[in-house]
Amino acid sequence: MMKQKIDLWEQAGKFLAPLDGGILLTAKAGGRVNPMTIAWGTLGIEWGVPVFIAFVRTGRFTHGLLEQNPEFTVSAPWGEFDKSILTLCGTKSGRDMDKVAACGLTLVEPEVISVPAIRELPLTLECRVIYRQLQDPGAITPENLERFYPQGVGSEAPGRNRDYHTAFYGQVVAAYLAG
């Protein structure tokens, strides 16, 4: 499978611009590869290295996978793609189904980490978690607490619910277009 290396900073906008509609974060552990849709993320520098920071609610299946294997890929589109992938991966849990099979995704062998890239959303970052932090409810504004963390909504809800987010800081160790 051909991979074309990309310059992370030249292409940074290609990861950030589509975030609003969703891109994929994929984790892998215990023999399971599981993509989930994310709309929150930042790309920048800390400790002198490029990092993609993803915000994953503690109750997501993905959260457990990241605790077992602290690596993930970020997959953004390059041109046209099937948007139903983002709907399914953002509303169904890997606890209940194999989303890779359900979406007919083609996994691409990674370069550095153990989590694969996805050919259907080929713009790829391979990330190794170097820091994580549960967001402190006491430091969140009352408006955002009320809006994003409804305490009456259980963890299993795919959208907003009672669970806070963990910020997973992934050092970007490879960046490419997976062909």
Ligand SMILES: Cc1cc2nc3c(=O)[nH]c(=O)nc-3n(C[C@H](O)[C@H](O)[C@H](O)COP(=O)(O)O)c2cc1C
């Ligand atoms: C457009 C969109 C963006 C989303 N962004 C996030 C996000 O940034 N963080 C998060 O924890 N969940 C987010 N979700 C919800 C998860 O994708 C959803 O709960 C998913 O089913 C979790 O999958 P999992 O249980 O297999 O990990 C988003 C959903 C959609 C549709």
